[in-house]
Amino acid sequence: MYKLAVIPGDGTGPEVVREGLKVLAEAAKKYKFEYQTKVFDFGGEKYLLTNKTIEDKDIEELKKYSAIYLGAIGHPGVKPGILETGILLKIRFSLDQYINLRPVRLYNEKFCPLKDKLPEDVDFVVVRENSEGLYKGMGEFQKKDTLDEVAIQTSYNTRKGVERCIRYAFEYTRKRNRKKKLTLCGKTNVLTFAWDLWERTFNQVAKEYPDITTDYAHVDATTMWFVKNPEWFDVIVTDNMFGDIITDLGAMVQGGMGIAAGGNINPAGVSMFEPIGGSAPKYTGKDVINPLAAICALSMMLETLGEAEAARGVEDAVIKIVRSKLKTLGAGKMGFSTSEVGDLVAAMI
Ligand code: IPM
Numbered sequence: 001m002y003k004l005a006v007i008p009g010d011g012t013g014p015e016v017v018r019e020g021l022k023v024l025a026e027a028a029k030k031y032k033f034e035y036q037t038k039v040f041d042f043g044g045e046k047y048l049l050t051n052k053t054i055e056d057k058d059i060e061e062l063k064k065y066s067a068i069y070l071g072a073i074g075h076p077g078v079k080p081g082i083l084e085t086g087i088l089l090k091i092r093f094s095l096d097q098y099i100n101l102r103p104v105r106l107y108n109e110k111f112c113p114l115k116d117k118l119p120e121d122v123d124f125v126v127v128r129e130n131s132e133g134l135y136k137g138m139g140e141f142q143k144k145d146t147l148d149e150v151a152i153q154t155s156y157n158t159r160k161g162v163e164r165c166i167r168y169a170f171e172y173t174r175k176r177n178r179k180k181k182l183t184l185c186g187k188t189n190v191l192t193f194a195w196d197l198w199e200r201t202f203n204q205v206a207k208e209y210p211d212i213t214t215d216y217a218h219v220d221a222t223t224m225w226f227v228k229n230p231e232w233f234d235v236i237v238t239d240n241m242f243g244d245i246i247t248d249l250g251a252m253v254q255g256g257m258g259i260a261a262g263g264n265i266n267p268a269g270v271s272m273f274e275p276i277g278g279s280a281p282k283y284t285g286k287d288v289i290n291p292l293a294a295i296c297a298l299s300m301m302l303e304t305l306g307e308a309e310a311a312r313g314v315e316d317a318v319i320k321i322v323r324s325k326l327k328t329l330g331a332g333k334m335g336f337s338t339s340e341v342g343d344l345v346a347a348m349i
């Protein structure tokens with residue numbers, strides 16, 4: 001019996017989570033597993049009413065669940081940064097979800113903005129370090145509000161933090177068993193402390209994985225290859241900040257935010273799955289947002305829970321709908337409403 005913590009969150013979060021749960025119910029029937037859900041109201045509305053984001057006692061409560069299913073965090077009425085750090089990053093850090101796993105897979109070439117690229121050309125996974133780097137929030141102001149002001153933002157990289165991420169990436173590449181190629185995406189030519197540590201660690205760990213081909217690309221070149229030769233990639237491992245940036249580009253290459261999902265993973269603890277597109281305030285409540293990213297996040301959650309067959313079943317259903325039914329993957333232009341797309345996937349299962 002899986003215990004799932006559901007955080008619908010802000011904006012279109014509740015709409016897409018609703019469709020994900022619809023699909024989950026079908027998948028549970030078909031693949032014969034049991035689950036229960038508990039809904040948590042963390043998000044902008046709660047913050048505006050109570051001035052609270054997530055408290056330590058909430059984190060303790062979340063630790064009791066098999067996994068967390070998140071819609072979106074971000075509210076137009078709340079200053080940027082408060083909910084992101086107070087809820088999303090707080091969960092990632094306190095539950096030590098040190099991997100952010102973001103598959104980039106094109107399901108239908110019609111939706112790829114790149115000329116002449118096919119589904120087999122766009123099929124890679126970014127393993128983003130999710131607990132350190134520039135996201136650590138380390139730094140300071142000096143001489144604030146003077147003309148001599150200095151703002152320092154530190155990228156914090158520990159050997160242990162870097163190594164566990166790189167090891168995960170090697171294991172993942174092996175298990176994925178496609179091209180068996182792992183690319184380190186960094187900036188060794190300029191950020192000579194952080195990326196020296198990353199590169200040394202990468203090269204050392206690589207010795208334990210003779211079956212995996214390794215490669216290195218600077219982050220700027222990586223964005224170029226994403227557009228020019230996405231077929232070169234299999235698995236990419238990178239730090240928190242670069243991973244954040246290149247996965248938005250990855251989302252576009254795979255057809256847009258409507259389809260891009262991610263998992264915040266603690267391999268030995270509670271992981272959290274989310275569509276990566278955000279709360280999309282302008283589409284909120286209109287039943288037009290694409291729920292497929294949330295449904296793909298559900299598939300990733302099932303995979304992590306050990307329901308590999310169900311995970312594949314959900315993803316295959318999404319692929320069929322994307323190939324045969326949807327006009328576009330964009331909000332309001334799919335040819336179906338949010339709930340109709342959820343119905344189509346559920347029926348396919
Ligand atoms: C993401 C988002 C978050 C991040 C923000 C909302 C804090 O952009 O999940 O990629 O930067 O990690």
Ligand code: MN
Binds near residue numbers: 245
């Ligand atoms: Mn991002």
